[in-house]
Amino acid sequence: MAEVVSLPQLLGEKLYLLLPSIVALLAVVVVQRVLSSDPLKHIPDVGQELGSDEKRRQAFLMDSRKIYQQGYQKFKDGLFKIITTRSSTPVIVVAPKYLNELKKLPDDVLSFDVAIAETMHIRYTKIEPGNKSIPHAIKTSLTPALPRLNPLLTDEVRESFLLEMPPCTDWTSVNINRTLLRVVGMVSGRIFIGPELCRSEEYLDAAINYTLEVMMVRHAVDGLAPWKRPFLAGRLPAVQRLEARLKQANEFMQPVIEARKRLPADQKPDDMLQWLMESQLKFGDDNSVEKLARLQLGLSFAAIHTTTMTATNAFYNLAAYPDLIPILRDEVLTVLSEHNNEMSTPALQAMKKLDSFLKETLRFHPPATGSFSRKVLKTFTLSSGEVIPKGVVIEVPSHAIARDPEVFPNPDVFDGLRFYNLRQEAREKGEVEAAAQNQFVSVSQSSLTFGYGRHACPGRFLAANEIKMIMATALAMYDVKLEEGAEGRYPNFEFGGTSSPDPSKTLRFKRVEQ
Known part of the structure; x- marks a missing residue:
């Protein structure tokens, strides 16, 4: 009568044969994660000093104006990203100078309706x-x-x-x-x-x-x-x-x-x-x-x-x-x-x-502190060369613009x-x-x-x-x-x-x- 070998016993005996393959697979995954390019890494973060995404989200709930203002003052003519209430995916905040090119993009690239649905x-x-x-x-x-x-x-x-x-x-x-x-x-x-x-x-x-x-x-x-x-x-x-x-x-x-x-x-x-x-x-x-x-x-x-x-x-x-x-x-x-x-x-x-x-x-x-909210349905590139990937939401910091002394003299009056x-x-x-x-x-x-x-x-x-x-x-x-x-x-x-x-x-x- 043949000896019956249990599955755990069989795996134990063969594990030494599988280990090299497992290690190699894990190495491939790690290397891919390390080498893979974060599509948002070129866009500066605002609020990272607050800690986790959840802490940043809570900060946005309580004082979004401060967060937009910080980003606008540092990156006025460019882009920055923040964590809002929508999800843990950052919102990309863009300078108003991009509005004329953004408004020309079709709805299957930038969607107003999908952004509203999420908001x-x-x-x-x-x-x-x-x-x-x-x-x-x-x-x-x-x-x-x-x-x-x-x-x-x-x-x-x-x-x-x-x-x-x-x-x-x-x-x-x-x-x-x-x-x-x-x-x-x-x-x-x-x-x-x-x-x-x-x-x-x-x-x-x-x-x-x-x-x-x-x-x-x-x-x-x-x-x-x-x-x-x-x-x-x-x-x-x-x-x-x-x-x-x-x-x-x-x-x-x-x-x-x-x-x-x-x-x-x-x-x-x-x-x-x-x-x-x-x-x-x-x-x-x-x-x-x-x-x-x-x-x-x-x-x-x-x-x-x-x-x-x-x-x-x-x-x-x-x-x-x-x-x-x-x-x-x-x-x-x-x-x-x-x-x-x-x-x-x-x-x-x-x-x-x-x-x-x-x-x-x-x-x-x-x-609201932001305006021109759009969901990105297809990856596109701005005229300045920045790539905006599919899946994010973009906004313009309308409140910060309205309080910019270069746009409106004595803006806090x-x-x-x-x-x-x-x-x-x-x-x-x-x-x-x-x-x-x-x-x-x-x-x-300037009026959004x-x-x-x-x-x-x-x-x-x-x-x-x-x-x-x-x-x-x-x-x-x-x-x-x-x-x-x-x-x-x-x-x-x-x-x-x-x-x-x-x-x-x-x-x-x-x-x-x-």
């Missing part, structure tokens, strides 16, 4: 970047319609202010952020969903709270280490609240959309929901109630969140720099008297000092008339293009809040009109100041590369004599 954690927020219907409807229907829609928007701004503000016959404390959420919700809703529903509490509840809850999910997921997200993010209370909100909003939108689909062609409403439904059909996209409800919520998020933040920042600045109030009020009243007391497109364009004040607000209090003066100087020199670059809605290598290139925010023209109308209405109707005992302008909250005004603060308002 907004779409697995949990359910945001849908990449939909063609929304930018198409905005560019072809909404923006061209603004001149004829402005009177409706003006009426909605004034009426919603009167609805939401207390009488203010004497100095009255008002949480302006909370008020603006409802005002902006109504004004945006007037264009998005029509006059019958824009003041509906059910619509306002869905639109406003969806906006807040999306940002809560983003911040909650940002707070988790990337490797923990697949296991823990889905159980976060913020994620579960958002899922319930989506279900509720779908139930509200369903009868609205179904009723729209039954209307004859000559009775179609003139609003964004209708344009969006037609745009979906044009592109052959899903035109289901659930899909349209989700897109409508996405519009509300984009419009309500950013517009309210910018307007709140503007009110905080108005209260903190009271010398600007009579200057801006005089301009508003003068322009309105010259335009039949209507906030028409020409009237809004004539409010150049107000426009400057709002642009300075964006410069001084941008919503809030100057509400900064851009008004720049426009006037450019016009005196006959530099029409330079004057235009200093408008609130303009994008340039609205993005840059073909993916610059298409809704910024609506947002600009809304914010100007809100500020002009408030200036004409109210005096505003900080609360008693407040020392200077209220600081913003900064977290994970984002900045937002403190929503808990109040200002004091008083009606002015008409």
Whole structure:
């Protein structure tokens, strides 16, 4: 009978024969790792002194502005890499001088949509970047319609202010952020969903709270280490609240959309929901109630969140720099008297000092420390020879640029008339293009809040009109100041590369004599 040899015994006896092969294989692996070129090694790191990637990520969560500023000061005209909240893969931060060549690269090389998907954690927020219907409807229907829609928007701004503000016959404390959420919700809703529903509490509840809850999910997921997200993010209370909100909003939108689909062609409403439904059909996209409800919520998020933040920042600045109030009020009243007391497109364009004040607000209090975020889908080479490998994200340090004294003299001083003066100087020199670059809605290598290139925010023209109308209405109707005992302008909250005004603060308002 043959002796039975166990597998461990057999391996033990033959191991001495296998050892040379194993050693040789390990040596090959080690040599390959040593000799292989790190595709990012030529790009300097910022924040390495902080230690591990997780420590660097936590530092970014708490003070991204400092990290961008350090990199920009050291490598102003080049590139540097940082660890952000997305993952442990560094973000490549590039100098603004590269923007003109970067904006020419196709979407299959640099993807705006994939970068947004990562930033907004779409697995949990359910945001849908990449939909063609929304930018198409905005560019072809909404923006061209603004001149004829402005009177409706003006009426909605004034009426919603009167609805939401207390009488203010004497100095009255008002949480302006909370008020603006409802005002902006109504004004945006007037264009998005029509006059019958824009003041509906059910619509306002869905639109406003969806906006807040999306940002809560983003911040909650940002707070988790990337490797923990697949296991823990889905159980976060913020994620579960958002899922319930989506279900509720779908139930509200369903009868609205179904009723729209039954209307004859000559009775179609003139609003964004209708344009969006037609745009979906044009592109052959899903035109289901659930899909349209989700897109409508996405519009509300984009419009309500950013517009309210910018307007709140503007009110905080108005209260903190009271010398600007009579200057801006005089301009508003003068322009309105010259335009039949209507906030028409020409009237809004004539409010150049107000426009400057709002642009300075964006410069001084941008919503993010970086801009022009793109995911690299294919390796490419910059004109300077640096190779940017597939798989990384690139950004431009927009906040650091906005605080660069070589770009903006006295950058740490809030100057509400900064851009008004720049426009006037450019016009005196006959530099029409330079004057235009200093408008609130303009994008340039030094003004990147609205993005840059073909993916610059298409809704910024609506947002600009809304914010100007809100500020002009408030200036004409109210005096505003900080609360008693407040020392200077209220600081913003900064977290994970984002900045937002403190929503808990109040200002004091008083009606002015008409």
